[in-house]
Amino acid sequence: MSTFWQRSAALLGRGTSGLHTAFVLAKQGVISPLRPDKLLRIVLAWRRWGISPPLGFAVGSVRHADRPAVIDERGALSYAELSQRTTRLANGLRDRVPGDTRIGVLCRNHHGPVETIVAAAKLGVDVVLLNTGLSTRQLVDVIAEQRVGLLVLDAEFRSHLPNLPEDLDAVLAWTEGTTRHDTLEHLITTSPAKQLPRPGRHSRMIVLTSGTTGTPKGARRPDPPGLAPAASILSRVPLRSGERVLVSAPLFHTWGIAAFQLGSVLGATLVLHRKFDPEYALSAVERHQCTSMFAVPVMLQRILELPDRIRTKYGHDALRIVASSGSALPADLATRFQRAFGPVLYNLYGSTEVSWVSIATPQDLRAAPATAGRPPRGTIVRILGEDGTPVRRGAPGRIFAGNDMLFEGYTNGSSREIRDGLMSTGDLGRIDATGRLFVVGREDDMIISGGENVYPKETEDAIAGMPEVSEAAVIGVDDAEFGQRLAAFVALRADGDLDAERLRDRLRGRLSKFAMPRDVVFLDELPRNATGKVVPRELLARLEA
Structure with a gap:
């Protein structure tokens, strides 16, 4: 009998952590008589x-x-x-x-x-x-x-x-x-x-990194140590036992696998479709009465781009949760999606290496659409400077996170930097006075232009928020005069009418001189990989063409 209780403690966790896990799982219907x-x-x-x-x-x-x-x-x-x-x-x-x-x-x-x-x-x-x-x-x-x-x-x-x-x-x-x-x-x-x-x-499940900047690496995903990781996510994303989950995120991607793993804990029904099509996704939500959906941000963008006559002919009253992850969720997209579908959007910030870092609820996204949310219970997030010490509240720095599901390393023997048990996400961010995390951009995305630190994401978000713009990406490129400069790649909506000079005029007063894009390239759509992430090397090729 003692072995049974030892196993039970390992399954749920010990002390207050175990009680919290049991409470969350019981509340969501996972544990029942x-x-x-x-x-x-x-x-x-x-x-x-x-x-x-x-x-x-x-x-x-x-x-x-x-x-x-x-x-x-x-x-x-x-x-x-x-x-x-x-x-x-x-x-x-x-x-x-x-x-x-x-x-x-x-x-x-x-x-x-x-x-x-x-x-x-x-x-x-x-x-x-x-x-x-x-x-x-x-x-x-x-x-x-x-x-x-x-x-x-x-x-x-x-x-x-x-x-x-x-x-x-x-x-x-x-x-x-x-x-x-x-x-x-x-x-x-x-x-x-x-x-x-x-x-x-x-x-072990080995997930490949996105490969947007080179050859994909294999990342060894750990076995969950118990049910505490699932309870951690469920404490912020209130999925319930028996959910009908439309899994639009690819199953080969960390977010698709997360849906699969959470679904098995919840006794959920996974609704799968081989290729994402925005109208088919909406029809599947209605046909199967899906209560939740796992997607990457570009999929939500494609749904909103459907003509109103198509989007509104499908019912989505059963849909309580739309969980987004896999790439940055633009603030404007978060606002527009909730305007169309109600307060159902949850944004999980994480990566293949660190699993989850923070989760933004619909309330977080309404108050601060650009936020990545707050860390769930059992997760530690710190913003560190280059010397490894915490920066002051509100200042940008390197994001480090710790939880029960940090990856076990790449299959080539390398890993991510770890400080005091916390792993680097490779991103820069800041935490505001309310405790919400904001991701500024990738560490290797920051450029120095004319001696100033410039974060492309600030410019990218400003452009993406323009009503004529469907999607935008901003990267740093070499510049003979300033060392580096920003280049913007913009896809317009079907009825959008905008040129480079008018775009820059809109940005003046909102951005510093060095955050203004010197190059503006208009594309029909941004080049993305199979998980919906923009591929920077293909953008650079378009600029050089």
Whole structure:
């Protein structure tokens, strides 16, 4: 019995932290009374799988076996079905991942990557989540560096296969029509459902960095130490048990994986669509009565760009939470989105390396639309100067954060700078008098122009707030006279009419001389990667063209 209570303490945390975790999870419906036989089955599943992806679906198959776990374009899979299918898939993959090789997943959002991640965890095999926007050359490099022995990919990415290592095993996930290749569905239907032995190790999910400034690096995501990390997020983003969650953020991205992990804790239904389309997203919210949505900011921008006649024909009364992360949320976008959809927007600031740092609620965003919010319980945030000491309140400095889910390092052996247990986010920020965090920009984005420190994000936000502007990005470029200068890249709305001189006139009086963009380049749209982040090197190429 003492072992049970020790495990319980590890699951919830000790002392007041454990009580807070239990309170939040009970409030959101994650913890509720159960029949003794069901509780026993859950305890046995917990002893078998630990805090890992299979546990959430095993618990779901006990508590709500018939509830849909995943809904995609092919239909729904219940918790009981997904639990059994992943056991079959694990048996089918067992002899196809030799030694210490890993499973690579090159898939869009559908049940295939979900089942692969859970099956790999049942085997104790690491999973590398591959960005669908990788070039063949990048894919070759990542597969070699990450020791991928088996690649699970959607049929649309088969064109990469002839250029990949000959000994790389491959299984198709999403297919259209017939194929001669082995498929996940074939493995699931032809493999036994026999119980698997407890894995010798917990599998890790390896997420690639965005690669906007170079080759993507692999970041090892840790196992949650218990339920405290989920409670930390839920204390600020009030997701409830049984949510219907539209996951628009890619599952290969940290934010998509966060939706997957939180969803399994909540016993949620994940509504997935392979490619983001703003109108399809709104129709899915109405059709499936989604109560929450996980997205990246550019997706929210695309929804607002829909003509009113299209946007308003879909109901969204059930939608309580729109959780945004993955890149900076422009202040103007936050204001316009809440004006259109009500006080539903939550903005999580974090990264692949540090997980979460702070969360802005709808109330925070109404009071200060540019804020990244406040750190949730159990998270420490400090603003440090170059010497590592805290700066005065309100002054900009380097953002350092600590929580239960800091990454374990890059797979190449490097890591992020750590001071007093807190990890650098790579961003600059400030904390105002109310305790709200504001991100000024990336450390490597700050430029020195004419001897002045200039933060591109200030200029970017000012331009993005103009009514004619759809989106904007500002970067620093070399300048013979001032050392560096700012260049602005602007996409206008369909009815927008603006030229470079009028744009600069609008900025005069709002920005310092050195924060004014010397170059203004108008584009149809900003170049973005598959996670919605702007790619600076492509902007620079447009300027030099």
